[in-house]
Amino acid sequence: MPMPDSPTPGMVADMKVVGGKELKRVPPERFREISDAWPDTVAGCLMVARTLAEEKLTTGFSVFGWDYMYMWTVLGEMGFTMYHHRHDQAPAWGAGGYAIGSCGPGFAMVDRRPGMVNLVGGLGWAHGARVPMVVMCSSAPLTWMERGGAQEFNVDRLLGSMWDGICKWSHRVINVHDIAYWIRKAHRECNLDPRGPCVVQVPSDILIQRYDHRHEIQLYDSAYGRGTKRAPDIQEGGGRLEDVEKAVDLLLNAERPMICTGSAIYYSQAWEELKEFVELTQIPVHCRRQSRGSVPENHPLHFHGGPRPVVFAETDAGLIIGLELNFLEGFGQPPFFSGSAKFAVVQENPSLHYLTGSPANVEVAILGNVKQVLRQMIEIAKTKVSPQKLERHAPFVKKMQEIKEAYFNTRIVERVSRNYNVNPCLNCCSPCSARDEYLRIGAVDWEVLAFEAIQEMQGADSRASVIIDSFSMSDVMTDKFFANFPGTTCDCGIHMGVGHSMGIGIGLQVARPGRATMGFVGDSGFGIGCMELETMMRYKLPHMTMLCNNSAWGGRSCVESGFYLRPWLEVSWQNWPGFVVRYDEMFKPLGIHTEFITGSDQVRPAVRRAMESGKPALLHALGDCSATPPLIVVLALYHAWSWGMKPSDFSPGVQADFAAMGVPFTVATLGFLNGYGIFPALDELCALSGADKGQCEDVLRAMNMLWK
Numbered sequence: 223m224p225m226p227d228s229p230t231p232g233m234v235a236d237m238k239v240v241g242g243k244e245l246k247r248v249p250p251e252r253f254r255e256i257s258d259a260w261p262d263t264v265a266g267c268l269m270v271a272r273t274l275a276e277e278k279l280t281t282g283f284s285v286f287g288w289d290y291m292y293m294w295t296v297l298g299e300m301g302f303t304m305y306h307h308r309h310d311q312a313p314a315w316g317a318g319g320y321a322i323g324s325c326g327p328g329f330a331m332v333d334r335r336p337g338m339v340n341l342v343g344g345l346g347w348a349h350g351a352r353v354p355m356v357v358m359c360s361s362a363p364l365t366w367m368e369r370g371g372a373q374e375f376n377v378d379r380l381l382g383s384m385w386d387g388i389c390k391w392s393h394r395v396i397n398v399h400d401i402a403y404w405i406r407k408a409h410r411e412c413n414l415d416p417r418g419p420c421v422v423q424v425p426s427d428i429l430i431q432r433y434d435h436r437h438e439i440q441l442y443d444s445a446y447g448r449g450t451k452r453a454p455d456i457q458e459g460g461g462r463l464e465d466v467e468k469a470v471d472l473l474l475n476a477e478r479p480m481i482c483t484g485s486a487i488y489y490s491q492a493w494e495e496l497k498e499f500v501e502l503t504q505i506p507v508h509c510r511r512q513s514r515g516s517v518p519e520n521h522p523l524h525f526h527g528g529p530r531p532v533v534f535a536e537t538d539a540g541l542i543i544g545l546e547l548n549f550l551e552g553f554g555q556p557p558f559f560s561g562s563a564k565f566a567v568v569q570e571n572p573s574l575h576y577l578t579g580s581p582a583n584v585e586v587a588i589l590g591n592v593k594q595v596l597r598q599m600i601e602i603a604k605t606k607v608s609p610q611k612l613e614r615h616a617p618f619v620k621k622m623q624e625i626k627e628a629y630f631n632t633r634i635v636e637r638v639s640r641n642y643n644v645n646p647c648l649n650c651c652s653p654c655s656a657r658d659e660y661l662r663i664g665a666v667d668w669e670v671l672a673f674e675a676i677q678e679m680q681g682a683d684s685r686a687s688v689i690i691d692s693f694s695m696s697d698v699m700t701d702k703f704f705a706n707f708p709g710t711t712c713d714c715g716i717h718m719g720v721g722h723s724m725g726i727g728i729g730l731q732v733a734r735p736g737r738a739t740m741g742f743v744g745d746s747g748f749g750i751g752c753m754e755l756e757t758m759m760r761y762k763l764p765h766m767t768m769l770c771n772n773s774a775w776g777g778r779s780c781v782e783s784g785f786y787l788r789p790w791l792e793v794s795w796q797n798w799p800g801f802v803v804r805y806d807e808m809f810k811p812l813g814i815h816t817e818f819i820t821g822s823d824q825v826r827p828a829v830r831r832a833m834e835s836g837k838p839a840l841l842h843a844l845g846d847c848s849a850t851p852p853l854i855v856v857l858a859l860y861h862a863w864s865w866g867m868k869p870s871d872f873s874p875g876v877q878a879d880f881a882a883m884g885v886p887f888t889v890a891t892l893g894f895l896n897g898y899g900i901f902p903a904l905d906e907l908c909a910l911s912g913a914d915k916g917q918c919e920d921v922l923r924a925m926n927m928l929w930k
Contacts, residue, residue, distance in 0.1 A: 287333020319729020
């Protein structure tokens with residue numbers, strides 16, 4: 223289906239307002255004129271360029287390479303806008319950010335083996351987060367293959383496929399006449415659910431090979447070749463009406479129904495239909511991945527990520543629509559989802575009904591485009607909604623709102639207020655080697671940092687986007703950002719990598735010039751992609767990078783000594799122990815707007831000045847988290863049980879962190895450990911968390927998880 227110029231009204235502003243650099247473009251009608259003026263014989267790279275232009279993939283992210291020298295010239299003549307990065311890892315992140323920002327496929331291009339191997343990190347992120355993009359690369363000539371050719375490799379062997387690789391699919395072109403077919407196939411299939419990157423490799427001899435285009439042969443693609451004709455998308459239709467009606471009845475007849483959505487809502491542009499259905503039926507909704515903001519997260523019927531386990535556990539019927547239930551959703555199984563509730567599941571690809579997770583009790587499975595299915599559900603619900611049925615939902619809606627408000631007030635506002643003026647290193651249970659410097663200079667609790675920065679940014683731009691970079695940042699960032707529009711929350715999905723936020727920020731700024739973007743990254747992730755700040759400066763893209771510097775890999779540096787046995791004491795997670803690296807001073811000579819933040823009261827003014835500067839910004843904040851994030855606790859337990867550790871083996875401070883977690887943490891931890899094949903006794907977990915065993919058993923019994 224055609225993509226709009228802008229995913230939501232007003233998302234795109236004039237780039238010149240913030241000093242953005244407009245690259246010279248050739249009007250689209252010139253594409254055909256240039257094509258018609260080609261000589262009788264043309265090189266394969268011209269075929270690549272013409273096909274990309276016809277597929278409207280005219281904004282790309284790349285690094286200049288050996289085989290693409292002529293290609294760059296052709297793309298420039300044809301009016302393409304190409305952003306040149308500092309390293310081959312970044313084009314995939316840039317293309318992914320552009321895909322999210324534009325609600326359509328991105329385009330990345332790199333050279334031979336080093337280029338593609340370096341791109342693998344960003345490619346893996348896009349695959350894990352289901353971000354649509356077309357990726358092109360070259361290779362050594364086919365005549366050199368398997369003979370030790372320069373930078374030789376085969377993407378079909380390197381990258382794998384949807385379920386066992388790091389991209390949706392990859393293909394090496396072996397005939398110049400196949401170029402157009404495979405590029406078109408990649409463009410169309412990358413945007414079919416489950417979305418993801420499709421890689422087309424064109425060997426260098428095919429790129430430079432000349433052929434007579436007057437007698438062009440396009441194998442397999444003759445029916446949908448050049449022009450406006452195109453193959454239909456498998457997901458454009460709605461579902462079977464009888465199944466859609468069953469799903470509506472399931473929700474309306476329930477007392478505690480809920481809806482959970484995924485990225486397909488965004489990429490199929492179904493946010494208006496979702497909001498209409500939610501308001502019509504008065505059913506609470508939770509939006510995940512790129513669908514966050516499809517129903518604004520301050521809406522009375524939306525429940526945020528933090529309290530979702532409580533709502534999920536109490537529901538008696540649910541609609542899962544356009545969400546791939548993977549590790550981050552507990553594969554749809556208890557304790558993440560209720561084991562006794564009945565579910566309707568809507569997916570755009572049959573594979574997602576079977577090859578990934580599904581709720582325990584699926585009553586109705588619907589295959590169809592989520593936008594069309596929601597339209598069907600709306601029309602059916604209009605004939606079935608009654609005051610009596612809405613009254614049945616009211617107590618659950620009220621309870622959900624109370625849970626949401628209590629979570630925000632206690633878990634966020636009170637915690638931020640309590641830690642606002644406290645140096646997080648002051649009472650650290652397991653002091654790290656950087657503690658003395660952080661106490662001397664000053665530091666900010668990450669919870670406070672995230673809350674203050676986002677409040678300031680969203681106060682100035684309600685359509686701002688945030689990028690969560692790294693495992694640790696997701697613990698403190700997710701519940702601080704309240705999405706008002708879809709496609710404004712970028713995370714790593716199941717890839718869970720680090721260092722991607724700078725590249726994604728470039729893509730978002732290109733797709734949504736004039737809109738605020740901020741990435742939260744640790745110092746280790748920053749070291750991976752920080753030179754993309756120079757790329758931002760070159761193209762005048764005012765992305766903000768919030769560097770959360772705790773001088774360590776893997777979250778809190780104190781976690782290393784507090785949670786884990788360390789037989790090699792000379793090996794440390796810490797980065798340059800006892801010394802604070804001034805990254806802001808390192809990048810100031812480039813003209814980057816820089817700030818050095820060592821206190822909570824400095825956060826908002828620093829963000830304000832960064833937004834007003836109209837320049838790429840590096841906000842360097844010293845800090846750490848004063849409390850151990852729950853996910854870190856669970857992972858620590860996972861390792862502890864593998865070593866045979868007991869609760870008494872942990873330091874007193876760590877034991878205190880555990881004891882504050884309570885019943886929900888204990889139940890969730892049990893489910894997580896069970897998923898790894900670890901079955902600790904409930905008594906043992908309760909002794910660690912301080913949770914009441916009887917209460918835990920009640921929750922487990924309700925979820926059908928109480929095993930003898």
